[in-house]
Amino acid sequence: MKILIIGGGNMGKTYADSFLANHAIQKDDLYILEHFEEKVNYFKSIGFKNVFFQPDEYIKAMDLIILAIKPQDTQALFPKISPYIQEGQTVLSIMAGVRIETLKKELPTKKIVRAMPNLPAQIGMGMTGFTSAEEVSKEEVFNIQNLLNTTGKSLYFDDESKLDAVTAISGSGPAYVFYFMDAMIETAMQMGFTKVQAELLVEQTFMGAVHLLNIHNISCKEWIARVASKGGTTEAALVQFANLKLSNAIQEGLKAAKQRATELGK
Numbered sequence: 001m002k003i004l005i006i007g008g009g010n011m012g013k014t015y016a017d018s019f020l021a022n023h024a025i026q027k028d029d030l031y032i033l034e035h036f037e038e039k040v041n042y043f044k045s046i047g048f049k050n051v052f053f054q055p056d057e058y059i060k061a062m063d064l065i066i067l068a069i070k071p072q073d074t075q076a077l078f079p080k081i082s083p084y085i086q087e088g089q090t091v092l093s094i095m096a097g098v099r100i101e102t103l104k105k106e107l108p109t110k111k112i113v114r115a116m117p118n119l120p121a122q123i124g125m126g127m128t129g130f131t132s133a134e135e136v137s138k139e140e141v142f143n144i145q146n147l148l149n150t151t152g153k154s155l156y157f158d159d160e161s162k163l164d165a166v167t168a169i170s171g172s173g174p175a176y177v178f179y180f181m182d183a184m185i186e187t188a189m190q191m192g193f194t195k196v197q198a199e200l201l202v203e204q205t206f207m208g209a210v211h212l213l214n215i216h217n218i219s220c221k222e223w224i225a226r227v228a229s230k231g232g233t234t235e236a237a238l239v240q241f242a243n244l245k246l247s248n249a250i251q252e253g254l255k256a257a258k259q260r261a262t263e264l265g266k
């Protein structure tokens, strides 16, 4: 199997690393198309033989083409790759918002799989939601799922509209977690801890809480009740969160992310 990854940024590099680390493909069968010269040189320096600066005939021999560029960059890329894409070739897009229908119109193939991964894919702890056009066979979907699962877990959806919601929840999600952690680290420093101490206090707290949730089948609300003693410190914080409508703010943020994903697809 030959795979071309277009865009050697955060996600493109993550996919390349995960496929290789999990023996899903041989290094010489992995092709990378990247228009930023420094990145081309970087991939070459770490032993990739098939790194390209421009689309060309090599694209015709690919079994799978992965689009890992920004949605805004498709207008410049698609006219350049279209002459080389064959009707039966399968394209996997991980771009936020860009719909299967749009890709079918702009590329010469209808065999499109659309996935939304997230950044913890870098360490095999990613979460991916994906869907596929009806022209993609079940076997091809399973083969692509095997590739996606080298980066973590995946969920298949029949209904493509779920993908914008996946983008808002798990795609962008790691940034929300870092946002909350950063606010806690800042506060810990204001309370007199050094940066290193503050980071340790917060990171170990997140790690412990997530592992508890993973190991026991107990909801977040029940865990909160187990931490918060009546009239205690946690309750004091939770009352303040409720007064400030923090939960509402989070919900509104996620809805804005979903809305933006939908806009990016237009």
Ligand SMILES: NC(=O)C1=CN([C@@H]2O[C@H](COP(=O)(O)OP(=O)(O)OC[C@H]3O[C@@H](n4cnc5c(N)ncnc54)[C@H](O)[C@@H]3O)[C@@H](O)[C@H]2O)C=CC1
Residues within 6 Å of the ligand: 006, 007, 008, 009, 010, 011, 012, 033, 034, 035, 036, 039, 068, 069, 070, 071, 073, 076, 077, 094, 095, 096, 116, 117, 118, 119, 171, 172
């Ligand atoms: N970063 C994240 O956490 C996630 C990103 N995504 C999606 O993945 C896609 C890529 O995101 P990142 O990897 O973060 O972006 P990035 O900016 O790190 O990487 C994009 C790469 O594409 C290259 N590129 C752009 N136009 C090109 C062209 N015409 N030919 C060849 N290379 C070209 C750029 O030089 C860059 O290296 C986006 O569409 C985003 O919506 C999806 C899930 C999570």
Ligand SMILES: O=C(O)[C@@H]1CCC=N1
Residues within 6 Å of the ligand: 096, 167, 171, 172
């Ligand atoms: O922020 C973005 O648009 C992309 C999609 C999900 C995570 N990063």
